[in-house]
Amino acid sequence: MGASEGAPTPRANDGPAVSAAGLALKACALGLAASLGVWAAVPLFDAANWVGLGIVAAVTALIFYAYLSPRHVPLKYLLPGTLLLVAFQILPVLYTVSTSVTNFGDGHRGDKEQAIAAIEAYSVVRAPDSTDYALTVAADGDPATGGLVFLLTAPDGAVYAGDAEGLTGLAPGDVTADPSGRITGADGYTVLTTGQINDRGGEVADLAVPTGDGSGIRSSGLSAAYEGTATRTYQEDCDCVVDSATGVEYAADEEAGLFVSADGEALLQGWQVGVGADNFLRFLTDRTVASSFFSILTWNIGFAAGTTFLVFTLGLALALLMHTRKPLRGQSLYRILLVLPYAMPSFAMLLLWRDMFNVDFGLINRMLGLDVDWLGGTWTARGSILLVNTWLGFPYMFLVATGALQAVPRELGQAARIDGASAWQAFRDVTLPLLMVAMTPILISTFAFNFNNFNAVWLTTAGGPFSPDNPLAGSTDLLITYTFRLAFGGQGAQYGFASAVSVFIFLIVAILSLVSLRQSRALEEVR
Amino acid sequence: MAATTTSRRATRWLRESAWRHLLLWLALVFALFPILFVVSAAFNPLGTLSSSRLVPTGAGLDNARRLFQETPFGSWYVNSVVIALTNAAVTVFLSALAAYAFSRFRFTGRRVGLVGILLIQMFPQFLAIVAIYLMFTTVTDYWPTVGFDTRWGLMLVYLGGALSVNTWMMKGFFDTVPVELDESAKVDGATHAQAFFRIMLPLVTPVLAIVGLLVFISTVNEFLIASVFLRDPESKTVALGLYGLISGERNANFGIFAMGTLLIALPTMAVFWFLQRFIVEGLTSGSVKG
Structure with missing residues (x-):
């Protein structure tokens, strides 16, 4: 301040008497914004997420424009809070509004392909050549409400975490196991006690981990699991799921997001579809x-x-x-x-x-x-x-x-x-x-x-x-x-x-x- | 003579102040008896709910010992204080910036913006949480440093609420600072930023203090979002940790729960004590003008 003290500036609007310290601070802040932008862009670039990359570029450009241009002074003061407000309040609200016209929920979580994978995995039965795993039931977060996870040890000692989405390998260093190879603890997961498993018994029995190509892993008891082959498989030509044991065909109902048989029986696993104003009409x-x-x-x-x-x-x-x-x-x-x-x-x-x-x-x-x-x-x-x-x-x-x-x-x-x-x-x-x-x-x-x-x-x-x-x-x-x-x-x-x-x-x-x-x-x- | 003056003064005191003190004492009883219960439960050597009384029946530090030995209370405490202080400081800064714009500039969207930040806070939070959860599942994949189980991710979400009714409160206070002050500074050649940092901010310290306190308290108490974000036992906040204690073993853990409640109230009281002198001034919303 004071660089031009006593010397009235010809320009009436803002921008006079910018001090060196102020300039330096501004440069630092913009440099920080730029490096944050780059930091955010790298993983997006690696994953070839062009939409995300575009958003990061646009936001960074907006920040530079707002603080380099001498115009739009209020914007300079409003931008930081507003960006956070948009990202963490307005977007979630908009998402919620868009969810309100769908049937999103248990049984209608993912898209149709995920529903098919879940149906196939759920219908697996033990075959003579089935692989057996040692099983530890765990949860992602809170033992009572977190998503269920099967921590699995294959006969060859490899360790996996499986949930309704599929199977992911675990690094042996992140896992503790008892001498038999059964996992007793894994980073990021909470191992459930017998009591907690009993409270969620139905969920444990229902969980099937899809492993692709019509096979999946299900629990048998509380400490063992097996990988079997599916009895229900999706047929593309009829857009339906066929049960090879009973021969029943379940046709896809795109309006309800379910596979339904001719006599009206629906499979548990459906997918997310729009339902219009139905949720509001439920009042x-x-x-x-x-x-x-x-x-x-x-x-x-x-x-x-x-x-x-x-x-x-x-x-x-x-x-x-x-x-x-x-x-x-x-x-x-x-x-x-x-x-x-x-x-x-x-x-x-x-x-x-x-x-x-x-x-x-x-x-x-x-x-x-x-x-x-x-x-x-x-x-x-x-x-x-x-x-x-x-x-x-x-x-x-x-x-x-x-x-x-x-x-x-x-x-x-x-x-x-x-x-x-x-x-x-x-x-x-x-x-x-x-x-x-x-x-x-x-x-x-x-x-x-x-x-x-x-x-x-x-x-x-x-x-x-x-x-x-x-x-x-x-x-x-x-x-x-x-x-x-x-x-x-x-x-x-x-x-x-x-x-x-x-x-x-x-x-x-x-x-x-x-x-x-x-x-x-x-x-x-x-x- | 002297005696009558004294008695007159006494009647006057009775008429003007005594009833105030009496009513204030009643209010104090209402305000303090649950807290007395917490205190006596915290020091109750038996540590159970059923043995807790309003007036302490004994005193011991067994609960404190159990709290620190059986739970990672130390790291919960650090987490709570660090998150709350950071969030309070950054929120005050962001909110002050916005309040300055709303108070000193006239621009399109100003009214909409002001009403909008008040209304957006009214959306029921527990459902937006489903959205925030899904959003941060992606964020954790790309940028684990601001994802789940980190303070940064949680703070980002909290900062999304930086512009809120607090901004209104600040704007009201900013309005009471005469415009002539920053205008004359500008005539003297100051930039708008200099007017904000050097003229405005020092004059509005009271409202900054009060908003800081309010944000600090609400962050310490925040529970719903934190429970989604902090799943690792070490990364929890006190609110989360204590809730976990009492949701399991209600009766047996009551003493350590009460002790934890007391301990987390301490920094809040410290901040309050520290900011006391600003608070009365700070809560003055500037929309009242004589």
């Missing part, structure tokens, strides 16, 4: 979904609005209590202690509150000498959740309100008092409206956050209590927990349908938020 056509939908929606809105109202009221009340002309004695200690709940990890505190509400040994019952099944009744459960959520959320509102109050000139309230208004009137008619302008965006985002507050419900009541006649929808279920159960629990993952519900939830929240933004003065403030 109306699927009886289990439609019947519970509106009661859940009502409680969902009540929960989000109630939480927002409670945390706002409590937070504001506390901020007002401490908003005195002379600081209250111990003000900063009060402030720190009141904010403590916010500093505690929320997921842990949710679990803890659940235990405090426990009917048998819960703290609340013990302290109050009661014997109430708090989380067992519809309204006590709802009340409890609201209480817990208020506890978690009020410190934030307290901080925000404290800050916003400081910005409202005290003289305004005092002037109203002099004009004869009561303290309450002065607050309601002068201070509060000014506060609301500042706090509306925060209240709206609080509402939106709580509308989809999965953890608050899942970790406390998990949606319950459930009425006996409708075990799928609980009385504290939010749309998001209800969807989670519908889409991922029970009948296996239905991402397509779950995506449709997500899109729907998003529309509700976005419209509610936009309307309230518009109603408030917050948007006018966006000048």
